[in-house]
Amino acid sequence: MFFQDSHKFPGKLIIVEGIDGSGKSTQVRLLHSFLESKGYPVFMTEWNSSEVIKKTTKEGKKKKSLTPTTFSLLHATDFADRLFYQILPPLKAGMIVLADRYVYTAFARDAVRGAHPAWVRKVYNFAARPDLAFYFKTPLATAIDRILSGRPKLKYYEAGLDLNLASNSEESFKIFQGMILKEYDRIVAEFGLTVVDATLEIEEQQQMVREVVMQQLQGFTTKRRNYAKRNKVFWRRFALPQDKRP
Amino acid sequence: MPSGIKFFGEGLPYLKTSDLKGKLIAIEGTDGVGRSTQIELLEDWLQVQGFGVVVTGWTRSNLAGAAIEMAKGGNMIDRMTLGLLYATDFADRLENQILPALRSGFVVIADRYIYNAFARDSARDPDSSWIKEVYGFAPVPDLVCYLRLDVDNHIPRVIESGGMNYWESGMDLHLADNIFDSFKKYQKTLIQSYDDMVMTYGFEVIDARRSVAEIQQDLQAHIENVVKKTRGSLIPLPSGRGFEKPAKAGNEVANLNARQIEKRLQTGVTQIFGQTGAEISVGEERLILSPLPPPDFPGSNDKVIPFSSATPTPARSPEDSGSTNSA
Numbered sequence: 001m002f003f004q005d006s007h008k009f010p011g012k013l014i015i016v017e018g019i020d021g022s023g024k025s026t027q028v029r030l031l032h033s034f035l036e037s038k039g040y041p042v043f044m045t046e047w048n049s050s051e052v053i054k055k056t057t058k059e060g061k062k063k064k065s066l067t068p069t070t071f072s073l074l075h076a077t078d079f080a081d082r083l084f085y086q087i088l089p090p091l092k093a094g095m096i097v098l099a100d101r102y103v104y105t106a107f108a109r110d111a112v113r114g115a116h117p118a119w120v121r122k123v124y125n126f127a128a129r130p131d132l133a134f135y136f137k138t139p140l141a142t143a144i145d146r147i148l149s150g151r152p153k154l155k156y157y158e159a160g161l162d163l164n165l166a167s168n169s170e171e172s173f174k175i176f177q178g179m180i181l182k183e184y185d186r187i188v189a190e191f192g193l194t195v196v197d198a199t200l201e202i203e204e205q206q207q208m209v210r211e212v213v214m215q216q217l218q219g220f221t222t223k224r225r226n227y228a229k230r231n232k233v234f235w236r237r238f239a240l241p242q243d244k245r246p
Numbered sequence: 247m248p249s250g251i252k253f254f255g256e257g258l259p260y261l262k263t264s265d266l267k268g269k270l271i272a273i274e275g276t277d278g279v280g281r282s283t284q285i286e287l288l289e290d291w292l293q294v295q296g297f298g299v300v301v302t303g304w305t306r307s308n309l310a311g312a313a314i315e316m317a318k319g320g321n322m323i324d325r326m327t328l329g330l331l332y333a334t335d336f337a338d339r340l341e342n343q344i345l346p347a348l349r350s351g352f353v354v355i356a357d358r359y360i361y362n363a364f365a366r367d368s369a370r371d372p373d374s375s376w377i378k379e380v381y382g383f384a385p386v387p388d389l390v391c392y393l394r395l396d397v398d399n400h401i402p403r404v405i406e407s408g409g410m411n412y413w414e415s416g417m418d419l420h421l422a423d424n425i426f427d428s429f430k431k432y433q434k435t436l437i438q439s440y441d442d443m444v445m446t447y448g449f450e451v452i453d454a455r456r457s458v459a460e461i462q463q464d465l466q467a468h469i470e471n472v473v474k475k476t477r478g479s480l481i482p483l484p485s486g487r488g489f490e491k492p493a494k495a496g497n498e499v500a501n502l503n504a505r506q507i508e509k510r511l512q513t514g515v516t517q518i519f520g521q522t523g524a525e526i527s528v529g530e531e532r533l534i535l536s537p538l539p540p541p542d543f544p545g546s547n548d549k550v551i552p553f554s555s556a557t558p559t560p561a562r563s564p565e566d567s568g569s570t571n572s573a
Contacts, residue, residue: 053331073330126326243313
């Protein structure tokens, strides 16, 4: 599979991107409810949530031992696991997959951390190309206000402290997010993401998103059958053995 | 930009790599060809000559080693995820272990290198070049020795040394309905993949059907060529190590008396590491290159690489050593 080409699966892949505090998670949740209310079978997946690698990532972050390359590869591993166990099965089954963050997050962050942009694109070449990708464009000041007011303390990698941009974590966070914003602008142009003005009211943004999505879904007829819904879908037949590290 | 090492692809743009003076030597070969035995002997041989040696093993990183074991235990991981997990492991060892050691002038012996990942992947999808692109950040070794063993000679050894396991038998490929036939088919494919890489990557092929001593002799000859280029001539190993050395080296040793050997040893090491000694971090372990003979050598767990000195100064402490290389 190649990222350049559109995927051949019967389902639809819709993803949202944006810096922290852009409001993309709110929007994707609203979209989720909307699509379900329309009777579509929807599966939702989040960045950085695979069980295989969770502990390793957490430990690496705690020990601050991650380099730009290991940081990038850990996220790619996480993504690969989710792709094969969470994203592709519903796509093959003709469902709608909503992803909160996708490979573009890695393209932006890893490039800012110093990994070669061409290399990062090659690493993620196995990913399925989304049918629709929204980018929630936010001015830096707005996003930072939202994040800093809602969070007591910034984490090391979240604030980009590994880049030695500033000694103060808030200062570092601001510079880091500014760099990621610039990188996103480049990515929007390169991959043709659909830009949503994230300074608009939530319902205005959602209205736009829904219009674009419904246009994309023209001719897409798969509806949910009438069966009970579980709150979480498990694609794994077997659980992974527990990681016994303390 | 002038660079001390070459990379397979994009390299590590955020790191300075022009100051790497050490040598990177990869020992490749399927499981059970005797890599670890040979590497132990090489480590001894190089250390006796005053070379700092770091051995790095595939899937042995602090970061991802445990995750790999866990993922393999579940038998429910796909080719690409496992491939990326291996790459993560390698990247961690590269930046926290291999590169700092090369920067300090060590000889780094890699017990399997990225070719092993290429072989594994090509056995699963021969047309894919993806994994090779993932490893674009890997440095090209100064020397790759490929210990080649055909599958029929290989099998008894594997059975003797612990048997066949799920992944080494390629059971995920469903090549056969039992582990033996699957192992045989899978290892044949792996050997074929390695053979295909010999020309592309310039492997030195070493016939691993022979005795430990014969294989070691070949390895030493190849390594000597590589290390010599920058370091001047090596001091050959005094006899009595349990295996034969090349005849030429033996003659040379006969012509040197003990004092001369020690002097050359001292100068050689001082040239490499300076007078102060050096300290590097390898994962969580701290390696100290000391200009003093440590009191508890050999057999110490401290991994001190010594060379002789006449001055009996008190034991070094990590804090006051001259150069540090924290990853």
